[in-house]
Amino acid sequence: MEPLPPQAETVPFPLITLEGPAMERGRQYGVQAGERIAVCLAIYRAAIDAKGVEWEKARTVARRIQERLEKSHPEQMAEMRGIAEGVGEPVEDIVAINARTELLYGLSKAAVARSEPDGCTGAIALPSVTADGHLLHGQNWDWRDECADCGVVLRIIPEAGPRILTFVEAGMMARAGLNSAGVAITGNFLECEKDGSRDGVPIPLIRRAVLSQTHLSDALLTVLQSPRAFSNNLMVSHADGDAIDLETTPDEAFWIAPEGGLLVHANHFVSAPARAKLQDRSLLVNADSLYRDRRVEAHLRAAAGSITLETLKEAFQDRWGAPRAVCRSVVSGPGGRTSSTVATILMDVTARRMWVAPRPYGPHSYTRYDLD
Structure with a gap:
C-alpha cells in the first residue's frame, strides 16, 4: 500500500531505535527521549497531585510494584532501570509513569471513580x-x-x-x-x-x-x-x-x-x-x-x-x-x-x-x- 499523503505540515513523533541488551536499550531510550520523558513525568506528577496524592507516596507504591516486576518481568525492569539511568531520574519514577493507571485511580480518595475520559x-x-x-x-x-x-x-x-x-x-x-x-x-x-x-x-x-x-x-x-x-x-x-x-x-x-x-x-x-x-x-x-x-x-x-x-x-x-x-x-x-x-x-x-x-x-x- 502506498503511504498516506500528508494533509498539512505537523511535527511528527520522533522515531527512536533501541538495540542490544535490555539495560543498554533502556539507556538509549532515556538519552534519546530525555526531553519527552521529562514532559511525561511532569504531566503525571501534576495529575497525581491533582488527585490529592503526594508524589512521594506515588513513588512508594511504585517501589512496591517494582519489587513484583523484578520477579515477573525482569527484562522489562532492566530496561526501565536503563531508562532511569539515561534520563537521570529515579527508577521508581519510570515505574510510576508505566503504572499511571494504578497510581491515578488506585491511590485517590475517590478510589476507582475514573472521571476523565480515557477513550479510544x-x-x-x-x-x-x-x-x-x-x-x-x-x-x-x-x-x-x-x-x-x-x-x-x-x-x-x-x-x-x-x-x-x-x-x-x-x-x-x-x-x-x-x-x-x-x-x-x-x-x-x-x-x-x-x-x-x-x-x-x-x-x-x-x-x-x-x-x-x-x-x-x-x-x-x-x-x-x-x-x-x-x-x-x-x-x-x-x-x-x-x-x-x-x-x-x-x-x-x-x-x-x-x-x-x-x-x-x-x-x-x-x-x-x-x-x-x-x-x-x-x-x-x-x-x-x-x-x-x-x-x-x-x-x-x-x-x-x-x-x-x-x-x-x-x-x-x-x-x-x-x-x-x-x-x-x-x-x-x-x-x-x-x-x-x-x-x-x-x-x-x-x-x-x-x-x-x-x-x-x-x-x-x-x-x-x-x-x-
Whole structure:
C-alpha cells in the first residue's frame, strides 16, 4: 500500500531505535527521549497531585510494584532501570509513569471513580475485506491533549525475539504497535466495579509482553495469564489473517471474534457475558462510546472488499456527535484538564508498517514508520 499523503505540515513523533541488551536499550531510550520523558513525568506528577496524592507516596507504591516486576518481568525492569539511568531520574519514577493507571485511580480518595475520559476507538480489517489482502489495524487514542507532546515511536531490536515498532508516551514500555512476527496490538479504556481490587501488572508491560510473542495464540495467552489490577480492552491481531478482542477485568477476560472480516471496539463492554455479569462504569464517562464503534464499523462495512488505509483514516476522522466524536476535538474537563484524540495510529500489519498522526482533530499529516 502506498503511504498516506500528508494533509498539512505537523511535527511528527520522533522515531527512536533501541538495540542490544535490555539495560543498554533502556539507556538509549532515556538519552534519546530525555526531553519527552521529562514532559511525561511532569504531566503525571501534576495529575497525581491533582488527585490529592503526594508524589512521594506515588513513588512508594511504585517501589512496591517494582519489587513484583523484578520477579515477573525482569527484562522489562532492566530496561526501565536503563531508562532511569539515561534520563537521570529515579527508577521508581519510570515505574510510576508505566503504572499511571494504578497510581491515578488506585491511590485517590475517590478510589476507582475514573472521571476523565480515557477513550479510544480501535478497528481491525482482516485480509478478506481489504483491497490488497493485507491485515489492517488502527486506533484513535483519546486522552489528555498535552500527551501529544510526549509521544514517541520506538523501534526495538532485542538480542532475541521479534523486532518491535510501538507508539508510546515517552518512558513507557508499549502502547499500540506491531512486531516482525506479525503480531499487533491496540488497547481501549474499560472500567467495572472490580477495578483496583487486586495487584496486577501495569498495562504497558502487558502490551510489551504481547509484542514479544511470535504467534497469535501466545499473544492471547500473555494477556489471559497476566495478573491485572484494572480493566482494559486489548485488540490483538496477526498478519497471517486473524484477530481477537479481549475485554479484560481483574478477574476475567471475555473474547470477541471478528464478524464479516471486521472487529471494532470503543470504550464499553460488548460481549454478552460481560454485559450480564459486570457493572459497566465505562459509560459513566464515555457514553459516546455507544455510537463511536458503530459509526466506524458502518464506514468500514460499506467498503468491505476494498478497504485501504485511506478507508481506515476516513473512518477515524468521523466528526458526527462532535466534540464527542470518533475524532474528538479538544474538550475541557474537570480541573481545567483537556482531552482530545491525541493521535491516530494506522498499521499495515502484513507490510509491518505504521503511520501515526498527532492531534488529528486539526490540520495534520501522517508519518510512516518501518521496522527496518
